[in-house]
Structures are given as C-alpha cells and as structure tokens.
Amino acid sequence: MMSTVCLFDIDGTLLNSGGAGQHAMEQALLDVFGVTGPYEDIRAAGRTDKAITTDLFNHHKIELSEENWNSFLESYVAHLPNSLATQKGSVLPGIVDILNRLSEDESVSLGLLTGNLRVGADVKLQHYKLDHHFKFGGFGDVHHDRDDVARFALQEAIRHLDCDVPGETVWVIGDTPSDVTCGRAIGARTIAVATGIYDAKVLKDAKPDYLFDDFSDVTTVVDCLMGLANSAE
Structure with a gap:
C-alpha cells in the first residue's frame, strides 16, 4: 500500500509558542554579542531560522563565521526551554486529535517541514508533547529558501520509507503562503x-488545495488528508 506522507509546519500550524523562539534568539544575541533590538524589520513568518539569523547577524554587523554561529546556537538552545516555559504558548485547536488519528493509520507517515533549527524543533515539540508523532523532516539549519527545505524533507521521507514517494502522495500543511509555495x-x-499571522484571504491567494480557519473540525481535516473530501475550488 502506498503511504500518505504528511509534512507539518510547526509554529502557527501545530502550536503557538508565544514568541518563545524569537525570545530565545534575542537572549542569545544579547548574551553572546551584547546586542539588542530593534528586530521588527526582520521578517520571520514562513522563513528558515538560518535565513532569519543571517539577517539578524547582518543587521547587527556580526560576522557570519562558524564560530559565531556555533556560539549563538549554543546560547539559543540553552535559552529556549525557559522561553517556552515563560511565554504563553499552546497547542493549536484540533492538533492533538488530528495527530493521534493520523498516527494510528499505518498508511500515513508523519514528518516535519519547518523553518526551525532541528534542535529548536525538537525542544518545542518535546515541550508540547508532540514529538513522538514525527520520525523525519526538513529543518531550517542549512537552507535559506523554504523550497530547498521541502526538497530535503521529501528526500528524508524517501529515506525513512525506503521507497519512492510520488509528489501526489505528499501533503504539506502550514500557515503561510511560503508553505503552499x-x-x-x-x-x-x-x-x-x-x-x-496570515488571514484566510492572504492564504487563499496562494491557492492551497484546502484552506481552514483552524483545525478544530478534526474529521474534515483528516478526511482531506486521506483523500476522502472534495478538493477546494
């Protein structure tokens, strides 16, 4: 039986961390390089952490060396658990039930397609007790372009399943136009x-196959992923 592969984004799709990732990044920049904001000009939604961090380094005139990157990463990882604990985040509506139902189906493989650094993704998902659902994915450690993360996630699905994975058997689920693209x-x-952060009108313009205000209607979402619902117009 051909597997259905579902690749989920994290922030804004599975959970709202209350800005914990950004908070941890800001603390790391302060601790390691002694710099503070402003950060408002650095676009984050739908982008990879590598791209965001590169922009932050350039904005603050920090050399993007391997040593600086490793120092920043170590501090970010150290701050993230506390940021998750103190910022007011939550798992988004319907997500727990959707993941439970999909995980119970042997024909479905769950992966990640996220701009988060891999270690950041792990920490966030562990904090919200969602980590056990995901065995592979594409992350924001290397690539600046989310399309490249998608290509990597697809290769990881092929490696995990040890078989070819046609595009029509794959779903990408996210909250930004970049996820659709x-x-x-x-x-x-x-x-x-x-x-x-994107409303339904903006997302509709990206032309996804399906569009939801949220995932509280668990059965409909699962039916879409399992090919049991009619495609959106």
Whole structure:
C-alpha cells in the first residue's frame, strides 16, 4: 500500500509558542554579542531560522563565521526551554486529535517541514508533547529558501520509507503562503490554516488545495488528508 506522507509546519500550524523562539534568539544575541533590538524589520513568518539569523547577524554587523554561529546556537538552545516555559504558548485547536488519528493509520507517515533549527524543533515539540508523532523532516539549519527545505524533507521521507514517494502522495500543511509555495515546489498537495499571522484571504491567494480557519473540525481535516473530501475550488 502506498503511504500518505504528511509534512507539518510547526509554529502557527501545530502550536503557538508565544514568541518563545524569537525570545530565545534575542537572549542569545544579547548574551553572546551584547546586542539588542530593534528586530521588527526582520521578517520571520514562513522563513528558515538560518535565513532569519543571517539577517539578524547582518543587521547587527556580526560576522557570519562558524564560530559565531556555533556560539549563538549554543546560547539559543540553552535559552529556549525557559522561553517556552515563560511565554504563553499552546497547542493549536484540533492538533492533538488530528495527530493521534493520523498516527494510528499505518498508511500515513508523519514528518516535519519547518523553518526551525532541528534542535529548536525538537525542544518545542518535546515541550508540547508532540514529538513522538514525527520520525523525519526538513529543518531550517542549512537552507535559506523554504523550497530547498521541502526538497530535503521529501528526500528524508524517501529515506525513512525506503521507497519512492510520488509528489501526489505528499501533503504539506502550514500557515503561510511560503508553505503552499514550497509544497508546490515538490509536487505536493497543500493545506493552509489561518492560525498564524496570515488571514484566510492572504492564504487563499496562494491557492492551497484546502484552506481552514483552524483545525478544530478534526474529521474534515483528516478526511482531506486521506483523500476522502472534495478538493477546494
């Protein structure tokens, strides 16, 4: 039986961390390099942490050397658990039930397609007790372009399943137009959800296969992913 691969974004899709990732990044920049904001000009949604950090380094005239990157990463990882504990975040509506139902189906493989650094993704998902659902994925450690993260996630799905994974068997689920675009880059079908910073109108313009205000209607979301619902117009 051909597996359905579901690649989930994290922030704004699975959970709202209350800005914990940004808070930890800001603390790391302060601790390691002694710099503070402003950070408002650095766009974050739908981008990779590598791209965001590169912009932050350039903005503050920090050399993007391996030594500086490693020092920043070590401090970021050290601050993230406390940021998650102190910022007011939560798992988004319907997510726990959706992941439980999909995980119970042997024909479904769950992965990640996220701009988060891999270690940051792990810490966030462990904090919200969602980590056990995901066995592979694409992360924001290396690539600046989310399309490249999608390509890497697809290769990881192939490696995990040890078989070819046609694009039409893959779903990319996210809360930004970039999630839809990167899904299209690998020939995947897409679901957009307006639980991040983009409203439904903006997401509709990206032309996902399905669009939801949120995932509280668990059965409908699962039916879409399992091919049991009619495609959006």
